[in-house]
Amino acid sequence: MRKLLIFLIVTVVFLGIVPSYKDAATIATEPHVQVKLVKYLGNQSSISLKIVGNYYLNGDSTNLLTSDRSYTVKVESETLALYDGTTRLATGSELSITPVNSIDHAVINNREYAGSFLFTVEKNQYVRPINTINLEDYVKSVVPDEMPALWQMEALKAQAVSARTYAYFRLNQVINDTTTFQVYGGVTSLHPRSSEAVDATEGEILTYDGNIIDAVFSASNGGKTEKLFNVWYPKSLPYFKVQADEYDTANTWDATLHKQQMDVTSLDLKNPDSWWDSKNEKDALYANNIKKWMMNNLSGFSGKQIKIVSIPKVYFYSPTESGRFTKSDLSLEFFIKDVFNSNGELELQTASINNQLADDMRTIIGTNDPAKPGSRDLKSNLFSINETNDAFVFSGSGNGHGVGLSQFGANRRAAAGILYKDILSFYYPGTLLSKQYAIPPGPATVNDVTDKDTSVTGMAEAGSTVEVKVNGNIIGSAKAGTDGKFTVGIPVQVAGTELVITATDIAGNVSEDAKIVVKDVTSPEKPKVNKVTDKDTSVTGQAEAGAKVEVKVNSSVSGSGIAEEDGQYKVTIPSQKAGTELVIVAIDAAGNVSEKAIVVVEPSAPTGLSVSSNSYNSLKASWKGPSDISGYEIWRALSSSGPYTKVSTTTKNTFTDSSLNTGTTYYYKVRAYKTGTITAYSGFSSMGSAKPVPAAPLSVKASSSSYSSIKTSWATVSGANGYEVYRSTSSTGTYSLVGITPSPSYTNGGLTTNKAYYYKIRAYRTVGQTKVYSNFSSIVSTKPVPAAPLSVKANSSSYSSIKTNWAAVSGANGYEVYRSTSSTGTYSLVGTTSSTSFTNGGLTTNKAYYYKIRAYRTVGQTKVYSNFSSIVSTKPVPAAPLSVKANSSSYSSIKTSWATVSGANGYEVYRSTSSTGTYSLVGTTPSPSYTNGRLTTNKAYYYKIRAYRTVGQTKVYSNFSSIVNTKPIPSVPPNFKATRLSSKSIKVTWNSVSGASGYEVYRATSSKGSYRLLKSTTSLNYTNTGLERGNTYYYKLRAYRIVGKSKVYSGWTAIKSARP
Incomplete structure (x- = not known):
């Protein structure tokens, strides 16, 4: 029986079996079902086999298949072979495996199954397992595969009874795990809810008139039940009736099959190769299903390439009482690729499929959904057909044959509060629900019982009576609770006693025996252990007489021995490191282990304790200690005889004791310890003592600060009030105090150039009226020499x-x-100078040069040198242009000019519209001037110039010049003249100015007088009349250009004068 939404194909038509009523007499024990595994396994010549628990092979209790192996079952030369890896274990035409315990399972190709198995050869090449399993376990695997386990519980119960009855009806058959019977997925398919439904209906079977019924079912009846299986089994069974099902009307469906599948009017029928593979039918998948059926079932079509052109007729008829069709016809027009007519064109052929079972026709048409291969779009035989001009439109309801239980209907009835017995009564009217067999309780699961326990506990069937027996006599009994848990009170039993436990249900069914042996759990007393040192090679103490004593280190047994009659023991072990934790246990003959006794190997005392001043208020202690310890304790006193007080612990071999009094003597001793279950201590070290004094100055340096002085410096000493500087003229000579300073540096002057001087420093701290001194620093020395030159710079002074x-x-x-x-x-010497600069000539343009300078002082005939200065570098490049000027040369141009740069091959002119804006190259010129045209009158332009010298193919640039700016304005009018015209008039004339909009003529009566505007004109002359004879008149002229609404003026002409 297939899953929900997939209809049932009743098995009897294919197997030729006519259903017969089964005798409903109660069977005392649960029957078994034989299931051929096909659905999930498929056809395989080799399958994997894993065991959960243990299985007997071929019924041989000495030949076990176990859970720690991976097996393979293969067909070899039409015979079965079982392999463990590459080792062949058995061969034969059949192989069988049987579980040792009921809880043991087998995993076949990654799907888990319960029960036993018979492996057979099918079609001479495939491994075909037949699973024999208890009926209840079978039904538990079927129900979740046939109905969703999260559906209503009463629906699941109805499905469980139907599935159980269906299988019971076929107990004399070998069924399979496909929709041909019922889908069975083994243990892998189990779900708690469906298993609950099976347990709730355990052993319940449907009967009619005392006989087992054939409890077929389908996904949905579409609102109308069916009483006939179909025409292949027309006999009506009394427990199937046609009736309306108001709870199963929602499952409707539609499908469309087009009449014209291909338009051939535009196809080249003489050359089908040109379109055959690219041209498909309108309902491509329907067409493919029909063509596949034709090739498999109609004579002469096997292996042919077919294109269906049209489907002129689809006809379903002969409905049953419920309205389901039983027969059908189908007509086709089609091409076969290699069949042509006399004109050389593909020949249109016809075929009819008549008097076909309606079920078969639905299969022939199949599905047009590529996501559901093998399914049927015509989900049931309960439908109507609407024939239009171009298609057959199917409108139907239900899914499957509609006989017996409807899964959708059952779920909706359960949701409405209808109980499973009433659901079954509706779908199988007149039947009786009865319990056919009772399953005895499973063996009780019993927890361990010890020689101290006064009860037996475990799990058994809920409500069953649990009895505990010893030698056939009941020593206690109790009922299992609703959760299956039980507690049976018993007298304390001697270790080794066998207890037999059974569970009896309310029907008197008795479980198999569960047996358990009372365990000896009384442990020996914890052993006593004597002290162990890192030099001992044995562990001694006292334990239970006759007990085995084990000594462990890091969970590994290091040694063992037997306690004597008086309990004394001695266990030889290798010597252990200090701090090693030893675990000692006593083990009696029953294997009971005592409480652990733990001792830690004592470490040896630290050695080589040394104490020294670390600072003005701290001391530092150091020592050597044993390895693999947890740490050290530091103890301190103010006298060698104590008392000593613990001041700290540390994991290191050093300790700094702070906040001490400068100059006070302190006494120390140290001991090691190892933590664990017990902390073990070593003895104390020897005593060490010291006084806190300032630390000796560190990082002492001596460097020449001039030709006659040396500067010493050092790191500040914590707590120091000052420093004393001592000097000598040899490292081992007599040192004299040359200075006292509170700061960490001192400059010693009045020295001889180039003479070696040696210095050492000591810090002091004033305590009361006394200076407490540090040790001297290390000795440093140097000679007074000139200082290294500073502020060194290198700049290009020319291209070379x-x-x-x-x-x-x-x-x-x-x-x-x-x-x-x-x-x-x-570096090579290139010059000596007494000044503070030097020009190095004859260099290669754009080549990097590096310089360092040193000073010298002449002492006698010898030059005493300073250290070299820092290194500086640059490249010779052309000098930046100087004397840069920018002047308007016309209303739309500006002329820039500059002084010639030595060695330059040319110049680049850059322009911007603001001093800090982006500058763009506007011209390159070999001469020291450049006129930039096409500019906007009266707009400010900014220029900077750089020279370049060509070296090979590369331009080497100077720095940019300073920035200059100006605005383009009209030029000063040229050739300005003033000429007497008469005794009362003077005429002024001039030449035109490019771009000028006009001119303004100004006059004054003295050359430096106040000039007033006489005339604004666009002409190139002006006559000034009404003048007084004999007076001198002065004139000047400027041009203007109108930009927007403003006049932009040129400069003034030279002043001209005349007399009338």
Whole structure:
């Protein structure tokens, strides 16, 4: 029986079996079902087999298949072979495996099953297992595969009874696990809810007139039950009737099958290869299903390539009482690819499928849904057909044959509060629900019982009576609770006594015996252990007489021995490291283990304790200690005889004791310890003592600070009030105090240039009126030499020279300049000078040069040198242009000019519209001037210039010049003249100015007088009349250009004068 939504194909038509009523006499024990595993396994020549628990092979109790192995069953030369890895265990035409216990399972190709198995060969090539399983376990696996386990519980119970009755009806058959019978998925399919429904209906079977019924079922009856299986079994059974089912009307469906499947009018029928593979039927999947049936069932079509052109007729008829069709016809028009007519075109052929079972026709048409291969869009035979001009439209309800239980209907009835017995009464009217067999309780699960227990506990069937027997005599009994748990009170039993436990249900069915042996759990007393040191090679003490004593280190047995009659024991072990934890237990003959006795191997005492001052108020202690310990305790006193007080613990071999009094003597001793179950301590170390004094100055340095002085410096000493500086002229000579300072540096002057001086420093802290001194620092030495030049710079002074300069060095007589072509290369002397700068010429443009300088002072005939300065570098490049100017050359152009740069091959002119804006290259020129045209009158333009020198194919640029700016304005009118025209008039004339909109003529009566506007004109002359004879008149002129609504003026012409 297939899952929900897939209809039933009743098995009898295919197997040729006519259902007969089964005798309903009660069977005392639960029957078994034989199921051929097909659905999930498929056809396989080799299958994997794993065991959960243990199985007997071929009924041989000495030949076990176990859970720790992976097996394979194969067909080899039409015979079965069982392998464990590559080892062949058995061969034969059949192989069988049987579980040792009822809880043991087998896993076949990753699906788990209960029960026993017979492996057979099918069709000479496939492994076909037949699973024999208890009926109740079978039904528990069927129900969740046939009905969703989360559906209503009463529906699940109805399904369980139907499935059980269906299988019971076929107990004399080998059924399979497919929809041909009922879908069975083994243990893998189990679900708690469906198992609950099976348990609630355990052994319940449907009968009619004392006989087992054939309890077929389907997914949905569509609102009308069916009484006939179909035409292949027309006999009406009294417990199947046609009746309306108001709870199963919601499962409706539609499907459309088009008449014209292909339009062939545009196809080249003489050359089908040109379109055959690309042209498909309108209902491609329906067509493929029909073609597949034709090739498999109609003579002459096997292996043919077919295209269905049209389906002129689809006809269903001969309905049953419920309205379900039983017969059908189908007509087809089609092409076969290699069949042509006399015109060389594909020949249109016809075929009819007549008097076909309606069920078969639904299968022939199949589905048009690629996601549901093998299904049927015509889900039942309960439908109507509407024939239109171009299609057959099916409108139906239900899913499956509609006989017996409707799964959808049952679930909706259960949701409405109808109980499973009433659900079954509706779908199988006139039947009787009865319990056919009773299953005895399973064997009780019993918890361990010890020689101290006064009860037996465990799990058994709820409500059953649990009895405990010894030697056939009942020593206690009790009922299992509703949860199956039981507690049976018994007298304390001697270790080794066998207890037999049974469970009896209310019907008097008795379970199999569960047997358990009373355990000896009384442990020996905890052993006593003597002290163990890191030098001992045995552990001694006292334990239970005759007990085995084990000594363990890190869970491994290091040694063992037997306690004597008086309990004394001695266990030899390897010597252990200090701090090692030893675990000692006593084990009696029953294997009971005593409580652990734990001792820790004592560590040896620390050695080599040394105490020294660490600072003005701290001391540092250090020592050597044993390995593998937890730490150390530090004890301190103010006298060697104590008392000593613990001041700290540490895991290190050193300890710094702080907040002490400067100059006070402190006494110390140390002991090691190892933590564990017990903390073990070593003896104390020898005593050590010291006084806190300031620490000796560190990081002491001596460096020449000038030709006649040396500066010493050091790190600040915590707690120091000051420092004393001592000097000598040899490292081992007599040192004299040369200075006292509160700061961590001191400059010693008045020294001889180039003479070695040695220094050592000590800090002091004032305690009362006394200075407490540190040890001296390490000795440092140096010689007074000139200071290294500072503020060294290198700048290109021309395309072939670089100028270096630096700050003057006190006492220096001169300086040496060294050069290299790489920072880490070899430096050569290129110049000596007494000044603080040096120009190095004859260099290669754009090549990097590196310089360092040193000063010297002449002492006698010897130059005493300073250290070298820091390294500086640059490249010779052309000098930046100087004397840069920008002047308007017309209303739309500006002329820039500058001084010629030595060695330059050309210049680049950059322009921007603001001083800090982006500058763009506007011109390149070999001459020291450039006129930039096509500019906007009266708009400010900013310029900067850089020179370049061509080296090979590369331009080497100077720095940019300073920025200059101006605005384009009209040019000053040229050739301005003033000429006497008469005794009362003067005429002024000029030449035109490019871009000028007009001109303004101004006049004054003195050259430096106040000029007033006489005339604004667009002409190139103006006559000034009404003048006084003999007076001199002065004139000047400017052009203007109108930009927007404003006049932009040129500069003034030279002043011209005349007399009328």
